[in-house]
Amino acid sequence: MNFNTRSRLNDFNGLKAVASVNHNSRSSFLGKENTAAFQKSFTRRAQNQNVTSPNAFQVQASFKVAILGAAGGIGQPLALLVKMSPLVSDLHLYDIANVKGVAADLSHCNTPSRVRDFTGNDELSNCLKDVDVVVIPAGVPRKPGMTRDDLFNINASIVKTLVEAVADNCPDAFIHVISNPVNSTVPIAAEVLKQKGVYNPKKLFGITTLDVVRANTFVAQKKNLKLIDVDVPVIGGHAGITILPLLSKTKPSVTFTDEEVQDLTVRIQNAGTEVVEAKAGAGSATLSMAYAAARFVESSLRALDGDTDVYECSFVQSDLTEVPFFASRIKLGKQGVEAVISSDLQGLTEYEQKALEALKPELKGSIEKGVAFANKQTVSS
Numbered sequence: 001m002n003f004n005t006r007s008r009l010n011d012f013n014g015l016k017a018v019a020s021v022n023h024n025s026r027s028s029f030l031g032k033e034n035t036a037a038f039q040k041s042f043t044r045r046a047q048n049q050n051v052t053s054p055n056a057f058q059v060q061a062s063f064k065v066a067i068l069g070a071a072g073g074i075g076q077p078l079a080l081l082v083k084m085s086p087l088v089s090d091l092h093l094y095d096i097a098n099v100k101g102v103a104a105d106l107s108h109c110n111t112p113s114r115v116r117d118f119t120g121n122d123e124l125s126n127c128l129k130d131v132d133v134v135v136i137p138a139g140v141p142r143k144p145g146m147t148r149d150d151l152f153n154i155n156a157s158i159v160k161t162l163v164e165a166v167a168d169n170c171p172d173a174f175i176h177v178i179s180n181p182v183n184s185t186v187p188i189a190a191e192v193l194k195q196k197g198v199y200n201p202k203k204l205f206g207i208t209t210l211d212v213v214r215a216n217t218f219v220a221q222k223k224n225l226k227l228i229d230v231d232v233p234v235i236g237g238h239a240g241i242t243i244l245p246l247l248s249k250t251k252p253s254v255t256f257t258d259e260e261v262q263d264l265t266v267r268i269q270n271a272g273t274e275v276v277e278a279k280a281g282a283g284s285a286t287l288s289m290a291y292a293a294a295r296f297v298e299s300s301l302r303a304l305d306g307d308t309d310v311y312e313c314s315f316v317q318s319d320l321t322e323v324p325f326f327a328s329r330i331k332l333g334k335q336g337v338e339a340v341i342s343s344d345l346q347g348l349t350e351y352e353q354k355a356l357e358a359l360k361p362e363l364k365g366s367i368e369k370g371v372a373f374a375n376k377q378t379v380s381s
């Protein structure tokens, strides 16, 4: 098992690979455990397509990705990063406003995927037809002084409506929910899919990758480690104390003083607020979020493509604890969540064990709020 993030950051060859017709091997700029693994999957794909001397253009990438909320702060840089993925053949951008220009702009990049724009309810079905991965960053972001839960009233309805369309048009797709509060929007999505009779818990993901990205960055800085070697699992949920970095499980193995554990944990938990305050009313994390979401998209596509070494943290339906949705490390495969990695929860420090118990009531409450919203709406509609 390879849990490290080596070569995720330093390998920008993906851009070169997709831009060069003579390039006979491809490596991804994101989400690759290592170039050798990617080379293996490239060769496998070439064999499957009966291409004898493969190059990046002959070996067709075959995955369709849709981004709902594509003209927003996260949507735009995310669309750019996904446009650079050699695994994507079609990129569908949907928003209620301003998406035409974003798509026109992006479509001039000389990477292979085709970009199409869709706007308004009438075009949502076409946007979603035959899509493999749907990413949902639609919704409003926080302003200083707000909690993620303060976004519930607006974003719950947005996510509900969009997931209804996903259920009707691409029920087999991987669904990546970014819109906050993730601790509630993911359970809402699950209820909507159940109501439509198409819920597959293995294919619904709350995106918590940014917590891992932050934890890796902050730990590497604090302990003076090589950034690409660091991997910290982050469990629980995606708000305040429900975000629990398991510093004792950091790879490579590293020791922290009690004070370092306290400081790092609080910084990782408050990192979203740190950005909201720095942006001073102009929104929340967008660039780091787009980077994190692109990493999760790339990992999902690698899994769909048959790679067998794909691990990420995500907020999914889980029986790891008594809380029905829980973020933890998962193994991704062609059918979605192949395994929830339970070993991370064994041998926790006293600090982590206490923090885990403390987060459960809040997380459970947020999940129940989402479930109640989805079901109340059904009764009254």
Ligand SMILES: NC(=O)C1=CN([C@@H]2O[C@H](COP(=O)(O)OP(=O)(O)OC[C@H]3O[C@@H](n4cnc5c(N)ncnc54)[C@H](O)[C@@H]3O)[C@@H](O)[C@H]2O)C=CC1
Residues within 6 Å of the ligand: 068, 069, 070, 071, 072, 073, 074, 075, 094, 095, 096, 097, 137, 138, 139, 140, 141, 142, 151, 155, 158, 162, 177, 178, 179, 180, 181, 182, 207, 208, 209, 210, 211, 238, 283, 284, 285, 286, 289
């Ligand atoms: N999961 C995570 O780690 C993170 C989640 N977020 C969340 O992501 C969401 C989006 O953030 P930003 O991109 O900064 O916001 P933004 O306001 O810049 O962009 C949101 C986009 O969604 C679009 N939109 C609104 N309603 C829509 C609908 N019904 N259908 C399609 N598109 C719709 C808007 O037109 C806009 O283009 C927020 O809820 C934010 O809290 C932000 C950072 C990290």
Ligand SMILES: O=C([O-])CC(=O)C(=O)O
Residues within 6 Å of the ligand: 141, 142, 148, 180, 210, 271, 272, 273, 275, 276, 284, 285
């Ligand atoms: O803090 C916010 O509102 C956005 C978010 O989820 C994050 O940056 O982690």
